[in-house]
Amino acid sequence: MQTSTELPFDPTLAFTPLLQTAMTNVMTGGEQFTPFTRVSNIEPTRDVCAMISLTGPVSVMLLFVFDHKLAWHFMQHEIDGLGIDESEDVMEAVLGEMANVVGGNATAALAVADKEIHLSLPLIMRAVKLRPGIAEVVIKRSSMTLPAGVFDFYCISPAILSSLVAL
Amino acid sequence: MSAKRVMCVDDSPIMLAKLQHVIESLGYDVCATVLSGNDAIRRYDEVKPDVMTMDITMVGMDGIETTKEILHQHPEARIIMVTSHGQEQMVVKALKAGAIGYVMKPVQSATLNEHLVRALT
Numbered sequence: 001m002q003t004s005t006e007l008p009f010d011p012t013l014a015f016t017p018l019l020q021t022a023m024t025n026v027m028t029g030g031e032q033f034t035p036f037t038r039v040s041n042i043e044p045t046r047d048v049c050a051m052i053s054l055t056g057p058v059s060v061m062l063l064f065v066f067d068h069k070l071a072w073h074f075m076q077h078e079i080d081g082l083g084i085d086e087s088e089d090v091m092e093a094v095l096g097e098m099a100n101v102v103g104g105n106a107t108a109a110l111a112v113a114d115k116e117i118h119l120s121l122p123l124i125m126r127a128v129k130l131r132p133g134i135a136e137v138v139i140k141r142s143s144m145t146l147p148a149g150v151f152d153f154y155c156i157s158p159a160i161l162s163s164l165v166a167l
Numbered sequence: 168m169s170a171k172r173v174m175c176v177d178d179s180p181i182m183l184a185k186l187q188h189v190i191e192s193l194g195y196d197v198c199a200t201v202l203s204g205n206d207a208i209r210r211y212d213e214v215k216p217d218v219m220t221m222d223i224t225m226v227g228m229d230g231i232e233t234t235k236e237i238l239h240q241h242p243e244a245r246i247i248m249v250t251s252h253g254q255e256q257m258v259v260k261a262l263k264a265g266a267i268g269y270v271m272k273p274v275q276s277a278t279l280n281e282h283l284v285r286a287l288t
Contacts, residue, residue: 078181078185079181079184081188082181082184082185082187082188084180084184090181093179093180093181094181097182100179100224100251100272101272104272119224
């Protein structure tokens with residue numbers, strides 16, 4: 001079984017700066033940042049989940065799980081001044097783009113010489129409960145409590161989630 | 168002197184809006200925004216931009232294939248790739264396809280301007 005210490009990267013080192021970059025725009029005073037910890041499951045379920053997978057020499061699934069309030073706040077910040085009307089669709093597009101950027105940058109952080117890492121298109125899910133499909137999966141979670149809501153960032157390796165159960 | 172005309176291609180409406188905002192703030196005219204490679208190919212003749220920004224990863228025809236096709240039809244086209252991929256391979260493919268440069272997402276205004284200036288000189 002692959003343990004967290006055997007992973008070919010340190011998720012904390014690899015993803016924390018990326019996560020921080022992605023969330024800089026919504027971070028204001030009073031945030032509480034907790035480094036990655038290994039967890040056995042993906043919970044609690046929040047309102048909106050952006051998912052993106054990296055496959056290749058390193059296989060990782062990244063999950064960005066938001067309270068709706070925070071996701072909406074993120075969307076408002078991202079479209080400020082762009083002349084775009086606020087909507088649930090726009091919010092999903094913003095979250096997808098965020099996952100794409102963080103996932104893309106993660107490919108650089110995890111790049112192995114001469115071996116491509118493929119990035120999936122981002123997938124946005126609403127009101128789903130995620131359950132790992134295999135037992136031997138390493139899940140690491142980092143959480144942030146921001147004034148606008150709560151946000152969880154999961155790194156899952158290997159990137160297998162075979163069960164999506166609607167609430 | 169009229170502003171140089173830029174056509175932006177990205178399958179994310181949000182990214183397109185951001186690019187348009189940044190590019191216009193730099194003093195360029197965003198003459199067209201399109202959401203797919205096929206639309207970019209179709210509209211190039213009509214728009215005839217001075218320079219294009221092209222997302223690499225798009226649903227359907229990706230930015231590399233779109234770049235190849237546009238350059239096949241219009242060898243004079245000047246195309247800057249915009250990508251969130253940090254992989255050398257993707258960048259190399261884009262440059263081999265004929266792109267004249269690339270910028271990484273999230274796009275930084277100063278970096279994009281450097282590429283636009285270089286593309287237009």
